Amino acid sequence: MVAELQTKMSIFFKAVNQSLAIITFDPHGTILFANQNFAQLIGYSSEELEGMHHRQLCPEAFVSSPDYKNFWINLGHGVAFHDKVERITKAGSSLWLDAMYTPVLNEEGTVEAVVKIATDITEQETVLQQSASEFRIVVEEMTASTNEVHEASLTIAKNMEALNMESDGVKKNIEQIQSIASFVKEIAARSKILGLNASIEAARAGEHGRGFAVVANEVQNLAQTSEEAADNISDQLKNILYSVATMIEKVKEITSKIESNTTSIEELNEAYNHIAATAENLTVTH
Missing domain, CATH: 1.10.287.950 (Methyl-accepting chemotaxis protein)
Structure with a gap:
């Protein structure tokens, strides 16, 4: 029964990983992991993304604003975020994402990671x-x-x-x-x-x-x-x-x-x- 459940969960996570762009941060915004889909969207390899900070993928105007600081404060308090966001690719172009940031809590209730699941909406946003x-x-x-x-x-x-x-x-x-x-x-x-x-x-x-x-x-x-x-x-x-x-x-x-x-x-x-x-x-x- 447990083995069957683990198989189903493995299939589910494999499907999600193959169809969606996923990236994981520590509570301070440092990238822990990025799947192949997200890496392709942003123009970096998964290896290049690991260790980079979230701010390096954002427009300068957003990074230097009070909104950016509050963005990570709220995530650190366990508050999820969902909205369209603009990010900057390795080539310097704008990438528009429908993004969901979900804080992951440990047993003590402290945020230990933030998982972001995103969908490319650049074409729609441009129009x-x-x-x-x-x-x-x-x-x-x-x-x-x-x-x-x-x-x-x-x-x-x-x-x-x-x-x-x-x-x-x-x-x-x-x-x-x-x-x-x-x-x-x-x-x-x-x-x-x-x-x-x-x-x-x-x-x-x-x-x-x-x-x-x-x-x-x-x-x-x-x-x-x-x-x-x-x-x-x-x-x-x-x-x-x-x-x-x-x-x-x-x-x-x-x-x-x-x-x-x-x-x-x-x-x-x-x-x-x-x-x-x-x-x-x-x-x-x-």
Whole structure:
């Protein structure tokens, strides 16, 4: 029974050793053993790997970071690690692995070794990074376009605000002109009455008032013309005032829509930034 179990275990470990890349470290990161599969992936022989330190297979940026120190501290405390990792081959190229680091404990519960089982995912990671890079470029272009629209919207909003202020000024000027036209109309009405009274007095004066009658008649004619001109100006000013008021309302409506669009653009920009951050996280390594 024991012999049969040992045979089955031997077959199992032989199969694992033949199909997976396996490397073993002491608790401090020194390589104790690397099978043929791992040696072929990394470009060294199994004999060359024995005695090397784990850091010699890692990118310099990772080795010099606090994450690397914590990585081995955690393994030394018996905490397993599983993630995609970047390693450097003997030729200096990047090798991407789906790696599982498993601390091996002795009878006292102390870590005596760390076994790493890895699968080569370099091809998949290369495609992923290229896709993420292209995606970031697209997002950056979309963000730039959105920023241009945002800036244009802000400029239009400012111009609309200035136009609104100028329109208010025009409206006030027209109202002042209307009051002047009303005043002219009032004077014309008084002049008509004055001319009428002068005509009556000229008629009473008979032959002596004939010259005065001509002047009185001209005063009435001038008053009538002034009154008609004042009415005409007042009507035109009313039309202009209505158009200006309508324009002011339209400007306010457009300004409101632009402000709403500006808020939407800002929200869209935030979404782009979130997407870019997500794409960046796809390529985070240990």
